[in-house]
Amino acid sequence: MEVTVTQENLSFALNNTSRIASSKAGLPILSNILLRTDSSRLLIAATNLEVASSHRIGAKVIKPGSITIPAKLLSDFIQNLPKEQITLKVANNKLHISAKNSSSTINGIADDEFPELPVIDDKKAISYNLSSDDFKHSVSQTVIAASSDSTRPILTGVYWHSFEKNLYLAATDGYRLTERRIVATKSDVEAVIPTSTLQEVLRTLRDDINEIEVLFDETQVTFRLAEVEITSRLIDGNFPDYRQLIPSSTESSFTVSRSELMRIIKIAGLFARESGGGITLNLDVDASRLTVHSIASEVGENSSEIEVKAKGQSGSVSLNSRYLTDALNAVTSDEVSFGFSGKLAPCVLEESIKDPNYKHIIMPLKS
């Protein structure tokens, strides 16, 4: 194999793929990156047998061929080369890299042992074209609620599914739940995508990519971002029927500026570290006032007030301040509405607009 590529392209591809190459897996070759010529491109790929990431970059192919190289070393090395042209040459399972004023040789392994990269059948798969902004928002709004508890694998992913002619994303860890509506759909989709895969896609997403193609079949999902392809297995199992957990209405609710609410929740959070983040919201409907209170026996206490547009009954509820700040960070609108029903029922945070497409449910703290 002999190819010439630019440092920038190669470095970007290696940076993304080396994250996936893992030294923990049973097969030693999985800590290597595959380099293979593909007509007039160079394919750069890595996999950990959960997810595979492959990049195709423009290359001047002098002689076709392939090799696999230890991921970390190659990526760190290429990262530190000047932004010039790089020539890669393979001979005797060694990769010779020559760049301006520098040349080196790295021992590699032939690619026979490297796992075959899964391919999705475009004709059989259900596909969606999403704008990258939409994708970025929806995914980051939902993944925050996904669980990290590996004893319940099904909750460690985000549930992509069709419901009433729309595609929805949902995630929950049992304490909070997020749901986001993305696009209209005619097909039936039901897939739980691992959180790590979605985060990988988010990291790989560059500003110059405007559209993402998402393809599903029964057992896998592929994200296409221009010349990058990320394919992942799906999490096996049935996602809980979460819709019944979303309260259809709440007894008390208020609407307020998002940044104002965020500010006083953050202040209250400072006094809530000791009590596991517990802060108390007190809504006085008659006075249109929300009071946020928190106490730390060793530090002191805090109580802040803001004016709100209140509806329903007065009442109070205790929440984990971190969950609430996470939720407020996820919402994008200037105004938010927050509803609750007593001290024990789930609380709902939504954008205060007509037909909001994002819901964030938080369970109160038992106090």
Next chain:
Amino acid sequence: MGHSLWQSVLGEIEVSVSHATYMTWFKNTELLETTDESVTIAVPNIFAQRQFEVKFNDQIKEILEKNGVKPTTISYVVKTNKNKPVTSRETTRTETKAADRLVAPLPKKQTATNGLNPRYTFANFIVGSSNDLAYSACQAVAKNPGTKYNPLFLYGGVGLGKTHLIQAVGNEITAKSPETAVLYISSETFVNDFLESIRFKKKGFADKYRNIDVLIVDDMQFIAGKEKTQEEFFHTFNALHQANKQIIISSDKPPRNIPTLTERLRSRFEWGMSIDIQMPDFETRCAILEAKAAASSAEIDRSTVEYLANNVKTNIRELEGALNQLLAYSEMRGIPADISTAEGLIGNVRRSRPQHLSSRQIIDKTARHFQLTTAEICSSKRDKHIVTPRQIAMYLLRSELHLSFPKIAAELGRKDHTTAIHSVEKIEKAIKLDFMIREQVAELREKLYA
């Protein structure tokens, strides 16, 4: 048939590929279906599916043909549990756990974090001659933590009140000055925390144990043989001791008798005060029973108390068990909790033990405990290593079976009963003065009633 066919395919592949390859790709595969034309194989994920289709297909086909199966196509499908009806009990459990409901996250309670059980206090600890030294030492520590006896090391058999006492110290200190950071843990918790900090590279292990004022560690003997943990505990111990923080430790053995305890830890444990807790005497047992009965507001007469105290001699936990059983029984049956009911029940409590201990058993077990033969102990030899065990055997015959002195002498092949009187008196005295003798007798007693 499908199963054994696939097993033979796997067997052949296992020897032809590397172990890592085999484990990565062939584990969790199975043969789903064989017909004349096609074979379907289930694989765990899409990566395996692709790998089989491209790389292993020819090899598998070849082996199948060798085994007499000649399919025209082999297909590989990814196994899923999706939409399968829930069958086994295990899946039911995980399904309901991953459940269709949200739960409220539990707020962390400040009081729960120090690990103390508020039930254990000095006020409800019954003091007797067997534990008054330990009791006073604990009270002194509770009054001035970190100054008087540091470390305080309590040891004694199971169910004698070690945990009660050391927790009482913690509770007393928290009650007096709530800002003092008290931490009560079992040595197992320490080991687990330590392992976790290594395994998951968790931070905060040192913070948790070194930023406290009173560290109480229960059941220290479980740290034996865990070298790395002992080293970590050694550093924790030093850090706390340097800063004049109180350390309280309990164990079932004195430091020097814990096997595989490193020398530097042993010497540190022996540095402060080590006290043993003995089985309470008859009067203390009566007092404990009366206090417990009063706590559960039950009335129980003196003779019944004495009867229970007389018949349960091993440890306080069993004593309480016997009392609880009596009270429960009388309540359920609506009969008075008197001595006759107790007599009926005590058989149940002690059924696991020989109804009547024989003098032969005592002599045999004593001999075995000291690695002697019964003949040796009954002989007339006057070697030191035989004399003391012989005297202990006599003491036990007297204290456990209340045999007469002439009878005791006869059992051990002595003619003169004054030898027996002398021996029993000597051991009685030695028990008060010599720790080793006390320990041996206690161990033997435990063996007799085991």
